[in-house]
Amino acid sequence: MGRDQFDSKAKRTAHFRSCNVSSYTTELLEIHADDPQMHVLFIPGNPGVVAFYKDFVESLYEFLEGHVSVTAIGHTSHTKKNWDHGRLFSLEEQIDHKMDFIKQELENIEVPIILVGHSIGSYMAIDIFRRSLEKVTYCVGLYPFLEINPESKMQPIIQKIAASQVLSVAISLIIASLKFLPSWALRLIVTNSLGKSWSATALEATCSHLVQYHTIRNSLFMTMTEFQKLTETPDWAFMRENREKLAFLFGVDDHWAPLQMFEEISNQVPGIALSTESNHTHTFSCTEAGSSFVAKYVASLIKNQLLCSGH
Secondary structure (H helix, E strand, C coil): CHHHHHHHHHCCCCEEEEEEECCEEEEEEEECCCCCCEEEEEECCCCCCHHHHHHHHHHHHHHCCCCEEEEEECCCCCCCCCCCCCCCCCHHHHHHHHHHHHHHHHCCCCCCEEEEEECHHHHHHHHHHHHCCCCEEEEEEECCCCCCCCCCCHHHHHHHHHHCHHHHHHHHHHHHHHHHCCHHHHHHHHHHHCCCCCCHHHHHHHHHHCCCHHHHHHHHHHHHHHHHHCCCCCCHHHHHHCHHHEEEEEECCCCCCCHHHHHHHHHHCCCCEEEEECCCCCCHHHCHHHHHHHHHHHHHHHHHHHHHCCC
């Protein structure tokens, strides 16, 4: 009986919800614990579609044995419906949006908040952490995009496309035209071009969200502002001051979060928690194995936090 109760408590389905944050309709993916000891706020990469992280959120909740609530928040206008009528949002505006969400939805919760970010979401999480030191107790960056990689062959190409309004509009229109195909044909194209090893969750998220003009256009606009912002040096002083509250996971052969950045963080912030793995890609959440592996890694860090805080 006890084991059955444990299983039902630790295994739950993540639910989608839309809410209004500073007049912008926002997509959330969440699982609430009955008696949470902490609350994880997950910030996705770009595109900021929370549907890609459903397997990860459910695995994380399960590995935390039902003791921690988990909320994944999508980026404004990286949504299924064009609620914001074509408005484009910069990286800074997306960060402000997450800050507004914390003030609106998490300000009155009594348990500590842990931020977990993926890719550019890691940069966003660190910036939010800097602004919310009283509320946030720990921050985890997964495959973090924190600085432009001068050795990447892909990044200059992506940067030029994102910086060109003509190219951004053209690519967004081409991709959006795929939604007029029959659903079976769209799924076949997505599976063969992107996701032969992808999970059903990732394929569904691609077909529902990434063939929307406003999502791709916003994703490219946000990318342009990322490249502008990430010419700046990371805030090493802040990281050194909070080294015990920060952790990063890197993969090998990842041009967004290269091992040079791993070495740079190691040199700049001695003693910070750093890990590498070689079995999964930057898009870890697109496979069930990747989602489970990364969820287990994050859960182990959070369990250590619970022990340290005496919960």
